[in-house]
């Protein structure tokens with residue numbers, strides 16, 4: 001197919017209720033393709049929080065390596081007390097270690113000095129809005145990191161929008177053109193407040209982004225979403241690199 005072969009109204013211009021149905025179809029289609037993903041906390045909350053800070057602009061392998069070397073410095077108190085250059089060196093496999101090191105130390109310091117210490121369990125019961133605010137007030141913690149911790153560790157109904165989730169939703173047109181931050185709110189407003197559903201969709205979008213809907217030269221010919229994808233309707237088999245158009 002070539003660009004312009006599909007003459008249909010773009011999803012991104014459709015009303016919210018239609019885009020909400022499109023998201024449900026997307027979740028079901030990806031589930032059939034990749035299987036259902038069960039919501040199980042993969043690591044303890046503080047580990048998830050620090051790892052997610054390390055994962056920003058970093059591959060999974062480098063994030064894991066940085067986390068391991070960070071923990072080799074000792075317990076959380078030891079990491080706070082270590083010279084910041086030493087912490088930066090330990091996490092050098094993560095991108096921007098010089099800015100992440102003081103943020104991680106400050107985050108740990110604030111936790112240590114808070115009434116619950118390093119235990120984040122109180123986030124399970126805190127009203128969702130307050131839990132998001134509490135987390136995003138920490139240095140280096142944005143809406144994506146906060147959402148990951150709340151969904152993955154505490155089964156709270158939020159939807160983390162990482163680079164794969166953002167790219168696929170923008171291309172398919174479940175949301176109009178907007179930034180990654182704004183997409184958190186926009187997508188959440190269209191999705192059912194069901195943590196297992198949100199988790200399953202999040203993880204399957206990650207899988208789809210890694211395997212098929214690549215940043216550049218997406219494999220549209222193999223894509224189970226292509227019949228309803230705006231980018232495919234516009235460009236056929238020549239979808240441009242994400243952000244290029």
Ligand code: SF4
Pocket residue numbers: 168171172212213214218219220223224225226229230231232239
């Ligand atoms: S059709 Fe292409 S651009 Fe659209 S979601 Fe699939 S791989 Fe991505």
